[in-house]
Amino acid sequence: MLPLPPGVPTAVPVTYYLILSAILFVIGGAGFLYRKNIITVFMSIELMLNAVNLSFVAFAYKFNKADGHIYSFFVMVVAAAEAAVGLAIILTVFKNRQTLEIDDVDSMKL
Amino acid sequence: MDAILFFLFATLTVICAINMVLQRHPISSALSLIGVMGSLAVLYLLLGGEFIAMAQLIVYSGAIMVLFLFVIMLLNSGAEPKRNRHKILLFLGAPLLVILLGLVGYFIQTQIPANEMVKFGSWESGPGKPAFGSPQNVGMSLFTSYLLPFEITSVLILIAILGAIVLARKEID
Numbered sequence: 122m123l124p125l126p127p128g129v130p131t132a133v134p135v136t137y138y139l140i141l142s143a144i145l146f147v148i149g150g151a152g153f154l155y156r157k158n159i160i161t162v163f164m165s166i167e168l169m170l171n172a173v174n175l176s177f178v179a180f181a182y183k184f185n186k187a188d189g190h191i192y193s194f195f196v197m198v199v200a201a202a203e204a205a206v207g208l209a210i211i212l213t214v215f216k217n218r219q220t221l222e223i224d225d226v227d228s229m230k231l
Numbered sequence: 232m233d234a235i236l237f238f239l240f241a242t243l244t245v246i247c248a249i250n251m252v253l254q255r256h257p258i259s260s261a262l263s264l265i266g267v268m269g270s271l272a273v274l275y276l277l278l279g280g281e282f283i284a285m286a287q288l289i290v291y292s293g294a295i296m297v298l299f300l301f302v303i304m305l306l307n308s309g310a311e312p313k314r315n316r317h318k319i320l321l322f323l324g325a326p327l328l329v330i331l332l333g334l335v336g337y338f339i340q341t342q343i344p345a346n347e348m349v350k351f352g353s354w355e356s357g358p359g360k361p362a363f364g365s366p367q368n369v370g371m372s373l374f375t376s377y378l379l380p381f382e383i384t385s386v387l388i389l390i391a392i393l394g395a396i397v398l399a400r401k402e403i404d
Contacts, residue, residue, distance in 0.1 A: 130234040132348035136339050138278065141241050143335040145248055145267070147328045152252035154324040158311045160257045160303055164264050167295065168248060171271055174287075182278045182349060187363040187372040190283045194373070197290050198384050202391035204295045208302045209398035215306050222311075 138179040145172035159211050159221050163204075170200050233351045236277060244270040255310045257303045261296060268292040277351055279364040 149172060152165030174193045181189025214226060247266035254260045268291045275284035362368055373381055 132233045132350060133237045134345040135347055135349055136343050136345045137237065138274065138349070139339045139343065140336055141244065143332055143339070144245060147332045148248040148252055150328055151325070154320060156252065156311070158257055158308065160299065160308060161260050161311070164251065164260055164299065168251065168264065168267060171268060171291070175271060175274060178275050178278050178280045178283060181280065181363065183347065185363055187368045190280050190364060190369050191372055191377050193283050194286060194369070195380060195384065197286060198388065201290060201295055202388055204298055205391050205395040206398070208298055209395040211302060212399050221306065221308050
């Protein structure tokens with residue numbers, strides 16, 4: 122362990138992790154709202170899922186239980202399934218319309 | 232030491248996340264997102280999630296982001312053109328997001344006591360503190376109390392595989 126100068130905190134409370142999680146969620150939401158490329162919007166959703174995972178793990182630490190880790194694990198599995206299906210949908214959209222801009226994909230029929 | 236690691240990787244996470252949103256090219260966004268996920272794995276490890284940190288590295292930054300990069304390169308997606316068609320979104324979205332962040336921060340500060348410090352290495356049981364994050368503990372919990380959700384997950388993944396194949400296959404006349 123390195124000797125620390127006085128005034129530097131040696132540990133942080135759990136609330137800092139929760140606030141970081143909120144910041145990441147809001148950045149993901151901003152990306153979801155402002156970006157126009159389907160793939161970037163999809164990556165913003167993944168960022169929001171990651172932010173919530175950080176919350177789960179922080180609460181697991183707070184309550185000394187493995188349950189939060191299990192929920193986080195299930196979120197990861199669902200995110201993997203979602204990514205597979207979502208990217209297949211993006212491939213189909215691109216095949217039919219030759220565009221990745223969400224503003225150009227505004228009707229359900231071609 | 233824990234605080235330095237936390238602030239280092241929290242800053243890295245936020246910078247990578249902002250860079251992900253600001254970059255115009257999807258490849259740059261995807262690489263920034265890999266940075267976010269790697270730093271989050273370190274934060275999980277600081278919180279004592281030994282198993283979940285490794286799962287984050289393997290599943291998220293390994294499998295899912297490779298899938299994203301494959302699709303970006305397959306579609307040959309270029310930089311996003313500059314367009315501002317939704318003025319209302321621009322002026323309504325950002326204040327609402329800031330209000331959301333303020334409310335969540337306020338509730339976290341008032342509802343959760345800030346006196347409990349995060350100590351590194353909590354997957355080992357200490358005095359008065361049971362271990363909870365090691366692969367052994369997570370596996371024990373996963374295959375006893377959460378056995379039914381685990382089995383249902385396998386059906387979900389099967390459906391996802393079938394759906395992806397059906398959606399992405401070539402039409403054969």
